[in-house]
Amino acid sequence: MDKVVASPELAVADVGAGATIAVGGFGLCGNPIALIEALLAGGVRDLEIVSNNCGVDDWGLGVLLGAGRIRRMTSSYVGENKEFGRQFFSGELELELVPQGTLAEKLRAGGSGIAAFWTQTGVGTLVAEGGLPLRYDGAGGIALASRAKEVREFTVRGVTREYVLEEAITTDFALVHAERGDRYGNLVFHRSARNFSPIAAMAGRVTIAQVEELVEPGELDPDEIHLPGVFVHRVVEVGRDVPKRIEKRRVRAAVEPSAGV
Structure with missing residues (x-):
């Protein structure tokens, strides 16, 4: 029952060339970056990735793309990644664009045993x-x-x-990021970082979750659990300091109050 793995590198060690992988995240929110970087370090190639998007040029799945490790993407949105566009139009990358709601349902159906x-x-x-x-x-x-x-x-x-x-879509592996998880693989996601992660996890035959905080079985309130451990096969703790990026930061400049106000 204990699904904890010591490191991201060990967690993805059996991901081989040509593997299909469902990856959680939306934009740069909820990216399993430690697992993605472990794949990059492992040198695996010709990956077929199913994910809402492919990160940006230097973050998220974009780091695998920039290293030439991805052969095919199944996505809904690719507009923030210039290298993605270059590879696609040059014939280096295969892409299946899928409407976002359809992509979500294809993953959910795959994880639920629904063929189509x-x-x-x-x-x-x-x-x-x-x-x-x-x-x-x-x-x-x-x-x-x-x-x-x-x-x-x-x-x-x-x-x-x-x-x-x-x-429906099913994949060899799935990679997701969660805020908390226990040793049995039960996961809790943080707000909008939940996004595509539960359904991506459902679609993977082997699902690997990186968690910011690892807790003991029984510490998670059953009503708080977003994804039950039956869908998760490996858990690796990456800590609260795991890098996170904001895709676009926009703030309004401070306005000086008018005189006499």
């Missing part, structure tokens, strides 16, 4: 009809395009609409 589901999102677009560029040839042409998906009509609450069939 029907959704209205993407009907009438290249998401359903096929033809989205997955990989370019480096000369402006499309080397690989998405295939058409099955579309059917369903009547829901008396309204008949078209729905597209989306397949």
Whole structure:
């Protein structure tokens, strides 16, 4: 039952070339950076990553991308990473863009044993009809395009609409960051850092969690637990001082009060 591993490096030691990995985080919030850096140090290549985004050029999954370790991304948003755009348009990187809600449900379905589901999102677009560029040839042409998906009509609450069939996602591994966790793998996430992490963890056949604080079984209130330990296979404590980044900091300049106010 004790799932604690001594270090991030040991936790990801069996992640091999070509592995598929679901990674929690949204922007730079909730990134499992210690596990990502351990993968970088281990030198593993040709990774296929499923994550909402790919970090930025020098942080999060962006460090793996910049080192040429990622072969394929399945994401919803990639706009903050210039190297991502360069690799994609040069034909070095394969990318499947998935609507954000659909991506979340694909991960949740995979973790719940649901093979596929029907959704209205993407009907009438290249998401359903096929033809989205997955990989370019480096000369402006499309080397690989998405295939058409099955579309059917369903009547829901008396309204008949078209729905597209989306397949679930499962991965070899999943990496997530949590605020607290116990030795059995039960996890508590901090506010918005919860984001994609629980469903990414559900989708992994082997799920590895880095936690800021490791507690003993029974110390977590069952009502506080966001992800039960049945979905988690390894836990590594990284401490409260683990680096965290803010994607964009905006503050309003102080305004001097008017005279006589």
